[in-house]
Amino acid sequence: MVKFVLLAPRPKIESMSHLTVEQRYTIETLRTKGFKQTYIAEIINKDKSVICRELKRNCDQRNQVYKSTLAEQKCQKRHKEKRKNSCFTAEIETSVISLLKEDYSPEQIVGYLKRKAEPYVSIERIYQHIWSDKKKGGLLYKHLRSQGKKYTSRSLIKDKRGQIIGRVDIDKRPKVVDERIRTGDFEADLIIGKGHKQGILTANDRATGLLRMGKVNSKEATEIQTVITKVLTEFKTNMHTITTDNGKEFANHKIIAETLEIDYFFAKPYHSWERGSNENLNGLVRQYFPKGSDFTKITNEQIKIVEDKLNNRPRKRFGFLSPNQVYSHALTNNGKVAFIT
Numbered sequence: 001m002v003k004f005v006l007l008a009p010r011p012k013i014e015s016m017s018h019l020t021v022e023q024r025y026t027i028e029t030l031r032t033k034g035f036k037q038t039y040i041a042e043i044i045n046k047d048k049s050v051i052c053r054e055l056k057r058n059c060d061q062r063n064q065v066y067k068s069t070l071a072e073q074k075c076q077k078r079h080k081e082k083r084k085n086s087c088f089t090a091e092i093e094t095s096v097i098s099l100l101k102e103d104y105s106p107e108q109i110v111g112y113l114k115r116k117a118e119p120y121v122s123i124e125r126i127y128q129h130i131w132s133d134k135k136k137g138g139l140l141y142k143h144l145r146s147q148g149k150k151y152t153s154r155s156l157i158k159d160k161r162g163q164i165i166g167r168v169d170i171d172k173r174p175k176v177v178d179e180r181i182r183t184g185d186f187e188a189d190l191i192i193g194k195g196h197k198q199g200i201l202t203a204n205d206r207a208t209g210l211l212r213m214g215k216v217n218s219k220e221a222t223e224i225q226t227v228i229t230k231v232l233t234e235f236k237t238n239m240h241t242i243t244t245d246n247g248k249e250f251a252n253h254k255i256i257a258e259t260l261e262i263d264y265f266f267a268k269p270y271h272s273w274e275r276g277s278n279e280n281l282n283g284l285v286r287q288y289f290p291k292g293s294d295f296t297k298i299t300n301e302q303i304k305i306v307e308d309k310l311n312n313r314p315r316k317r318f319g320f321l322s323p324n325q326v327y328s329h330a331l332t333n334n335g336k337v338a339f340i341t
Contacts, residue, residue, distance in 0.1 A: 019044075019046070019050070019054060019075075021068065021072055023044045023046070024054075024058075024068035024071050024072055025068040026040070026043060026044050027040055027044065027051065027054065027055075027066065027068065027071075028066055028067060028068040028071075030043065031055075031066055037051045037052060037055070054071065057074070058070065058071035058074045058075065059071075087121075088121050088125055088129065089119065091119060092119050092120060092121055093129070095109075095113060095118065095119075095120075096109055096121075096126055096129065097140065099112065099113075100130070100140050100143045101143060103143050103291070104143075105144070105145065105272065106123045106126040106127055106130075107123050107270035107271065107272060108272050108273065108279070109126060110122070110123050110126070111271065111272070111273035112273070115273065123270065130144065164246060164248070164250065164251055164253070164266065165251070166253070166254055167246070167253075167266050168263070168264065168265050168266065169265070169266060169268065170243060170265050170266060170267050170268060170271075170274055172265065173241060173243065173263075173265045174240075174241070177206065177240075177241055177243075180206050180207040180337065181207065181336060181337055182207055182240070182330075182335050182336055182337065183205055183207050183208055183210075183238055183327060183330045183331070183335045183336075183337065184205070184207075184235065184238045184239045184240040184241070184262075184335060185205065185206045185207065185240050185241045185242075185243075186203050186204060186205055186206065186232065186235075186239065186241070186242045186243070187203070187204055187206060187242070187243050187244070187275045187277055187278035188201065188202065188203040188204075188228060188242055188243075188244045188250075188278065189201075189202055189244065189245060189275065189278050189279075189282060190202075190216065190219065190224070190247070190249060191282055191285060191286070191289065192219075192295075193289075193293055193294060193295025193296070193298075194292050194293060194294045194295065195294075196219075197294075197295060197296055198215065198216065198217055198218070198295040198296050198298075199215075199216045199219065199295060200213055200214070200215055200216070200285065200289065200295065200298075200303060201213065201214045201215075201216050201224065201227050201228055201231065202278060202281060202282055202285060203228060203231055203232055203242070203278075204277055204278055204281050205235075205323075205327065206277050207326075207330070207337040208318075208323050208326040208327040208330060208337060209277065209281070209315060209317075209318075209323040209326070210311060210323040210324065210326075210327045211281055211307055211310050211311055211323065212231040212232060212307065213231065213285070213303050213304075213306070213307045214227040214228070214230060214231040214300075214303070215227075215295070215298065215300055215303055219247070219248075219249040220249070221248065221249055221250070221251040221252040222252060223249075224249045224250060224252070225252040225255055225256055228256055229256055229259045229260060232260055233260070236260055236261060238331075238335060239260055239261070239262045240262060240263065241262055241263045241264070241265060242256070242257075242260070242262055242263075242264055242265070243264075243265045243266070243267060243274070243275055244264075244266060244267070244275070245266070245267055245269075245272070245275065246266050246267070246269050250266075253266075281310070284310055285306065285310070288306045288309075289306070310323070311323045311324045312324055
């Protein structure tokens, strides 16, 4: 008589690659005893590829030893740093509206929230919310620079900003500039007056906060070139770099660089926080020349008065020394700033 033996069905191998703490401990124990990856996979009911990937990603890179505690730490760290898909929650909406009312642009909002490790959504999603609010009669769009004008798709950004020939990206800027330990690394921008008539060029030293300003009659590249070289000529012997945004008004950057004998860099489009010092100073300048001001009525003497006020105002980051004081001390210390706190 033929006898049939019923065998217990083999457990189905789990396709999920996530490992528990207990499974990682088992891997460590079996690997220490010399068992092969195939056997370890069968024991914890995982595919062999999962074990192979786990050992490759989570071993101690110094000695290739696998420890379950270290593997778990590495895994948790990756999960924490991984970008999470954020819905436009009520919490995020509150933050966005609050910052919009402070006249932050959507890109500044994202950069600000990201830097503070707070929940955020994409720049595009914020614009969608603004235009949805406008259709309902809301006024959030009034806080945008281009009030009432439908924003061009960010994928078509070059259509609005144009291309700057010979542009050198901020990624190529020397790392020492980020450290703010030397004078001579400047940021520059334009503050535009009512009706886009005339403006004020602002240029500040990243390390000391020292500010120079000059009135411009238009956003023409030649006009900007003339004014920026004029206000920064006094620093020529001690200048290294200058960083601006991608506005067409800075199209003559090569002439500026040659005249001042410095290297010229451009921040990434819609990354205004890469010129954070200048953005902050522009906010201080706006205290004296608010949005909507008629710049045609502002004199060079008034601009100079404001420049002097800001350069002599104590700053917390320098232990309440003023930019003028910090810059003066730096000149006696080979251009090195020793007051950053």
